[in-house]
Amino acid sequence: EVRVVESGGGLVQPGGSLRLSCAASGFTFSGYWMTWVRQAPGQGLELVANIKQDGSETFYVDSVKGRFTISRDNARNSLYLHMNSLRAEDTAVYYCARGLWFGELFDPWGQGTLVTVSS
Amino acid sequence: DIQMTQSPSSLSASVGDRVTITCRASQGISTYLAWYQQKPERPPKLLIYAASTLQSGVPSRFSGSGSGTDFTLTISSLQPEDVATYYCQKYHTGVTFGGGTKVEIK
Numbered sequence: 001e002v003r004v005v006e007s008g009g010g011l012v013q014p015g016g017s018l019r020l021s022c023a024a025s026g027f028t029f030s031g032y033w034m035t036w037v038r039q040a041p042g043q044g045l046e047l048v049a050n051i052k053q054d055g056s057e058t059f060y061v062d063s064v065k066g067r068f069t070i071s072r073d074n075a076r077n078s079l080y081l082h083m084n085s086l087r088a089e090d091t092a093v094y095y096c097a098r099g100l101w102f103g104e105l106f107d108p109w110g111q112g113t114l115v116t117v118s119s
Numbered sequence: 120d121i122q123m124t125q126s127p128s129s130l131s132a133s134v135g136d137r138v139t140i141t142c143r144a145s146q147g148i149s150t151y152l153a154w155y156q157q158k159p160e161r162p163p164k165l166l167i168y169a170a171s172t173l174q175s176g177v178p179s180r181f182s183g184s185g186s187g188t189d190f191t192l193t194i195s196s197l198q199p200e201d202v203a204t205y206y207c208q209k210y211h212t213g214v215t216f217g218g219g220t221k222v223e224i225k
Contacts (some may be wrong), residue, residue: 037163045155045163045206045216095162104210105153107174109162 002026004079004096004106016086020113022079022096030054030074031114033103035079038092039112048094049081050103059103063089086117120148123209125217131225138194139165142207147187151211154183154192156205157219166205167192199224 004012008020022034035050049060049070069082078098093114097106122145130139142152150170155163165174167183170190180195194201202224207217 044219045208047214047216052207084159101168101210105165105168105208106155106163109164112162 004097004098004108004110006094006096006110006113008027009094009115011116011118012086013119014087014117015115017082017084018082018086018115020083020094020096021112022081022117024077024096025097026077027098029072031076034070034072034079035097035103035106036070036079037095037097037109038090039090039104040092041097043092046092047104050066051079052101052103084113086115088117091115091117121148121209121213123207123215125205125207125220127220128218129221129223130222132197133225134197134199137199138197138201138222139207140192140207140222142185142192142217143191144185144188144190144209147151148209148211150186151209152185152190153208153210154181155206155208156201163206163217165185169191194222197222197224 005023012018036048051058051070056090062101067085071080093112095112096110124143126141152170156166157163171183182193194224204219204221206219209215
């Protein structure tokens with residue numbers, strides 16, 4: 001079964017940092033783009049970042065550039081999102097998803113991990 | 120940036136009804152259009168890509184059509200398990216999601 005499982009969310013103060021992790025199984029992790037998509041409470045979906053199979057290419061939505069870093073460890077079948085200088089507007093459920101079509105289609109998605117930025 | 124506009128934002132229909140959701144792109148996107156289903160408290164699920172190709176395992180009552188700027192998702196006979204919010208998404212040279220359409224049972 002193709003599966004991705006996120007971890008690492010929680011409550012953090014504005015300006016703080018957090019690292020999200022995503023463990024993949026059931027497919028050849030090194031053969032796929034991987035992505036982070038977020039959903040603010042009661043809101044729609046937003047691609048946050050994606051990363052090419054070998055890590056040589058990455059994309060970030062403008063609102064997180066310079067603050068978030070996506071990375072991967074193909075030996076551990078793991079994806080990460082390092083989040084710094086967190087803001088209230090970063091509060092969301094963060095989903096890890098396998099990327100299809102150069103990381104722009106998402107299937108499957110994990111259950112998500114909630115990040116709450118609040119004092 | 121290309122904007123994706125879905126309509127309606129919500130709808131209520133009876134079991135067995137034919138349901139149609141539309142998605143309009145602000146510029147032509149050929150058939151680089153996907154549809155996702157998000158059931159309450161669940162992650163999204165890819166239903167359709169390339170405007171009309173059903174992802175494996177998706178029931179055949181779901182279908183997609185369109186090209187250029189205008190697209191539709193059709194549920195031929197609404198079932199109780201189809202209660203969800205449906206999102207369209209443009210891909211290929213950038214990702215943009217539509218605002219979502221919430222489908223409920225009347």
